[in-house]
Amino acid sequence: MSKFKSVRAAVILAACLSAAPALAQEAPGAHISIELNAVEPVEDACRISFLVQNGHGHDIGQAVYEAVLFDTQGRVNRLTLFDFGALPAARPRVRQFVVPGLACASLGSLLINGAETCAGDNLPAGACSDGLALNSRTDVEVLG
Structure with a gap:
């Protein structure tokens, strides 16, 4: 040589x-994954259940996402915030939200518009939005 x-x-x-x-x-490709796991009617509302995984090497103290709910014809039903709270590193969490006045059968798709809040120590910039992985186990499509 x-x-x-x-x-x-x-x-x-x-x-x-x-x-x-x-x-x-921070592992390469570390990201948040959000799975729409279930939608179920409750009284005059729809309960939306998510399975969330923080793939970063650090805990997230608070993650709030702006979401747009579309009806089955593709029209905007409402814009809302989903506060997923604290997301410990490498541990799955289930979060449920009851959306009043929403019939689950009329929910066609859900758009994660972006992270409104992403707080925690030692998080890289864009920790809650870069490489966000979205999927659905329901008939409701999840977009991002």
Whole structure:
């Protein structure tokens, strides 16, 4: 190996080792996942249940998402905030919201418009919105 190649390899190795602590704190591709798990009618309302997973290496103290509820014809029914509260790192949480005056059968889709609040220590910028993974186990489509 030439002297140039061994110096270059040493520089690359040193750069990788110096980056290791930062990489250990936040895994590449770390994100929040939100699954619409169930919708069920309750009196004159619709209970919407989500399964949420914080894939970051740090707890999130509070996560609030702005959501738009669309009817089955694609018209906006309402804009609301869903406060998912504290989301511990790497632990799933179920959050339920009762939306008054909403018939579950008329809910066609739900748009996560963005994170209104994302608070916690040592969180990277965009922790609650970058790479947000959305899916649904119901007939209601989740968009983002």
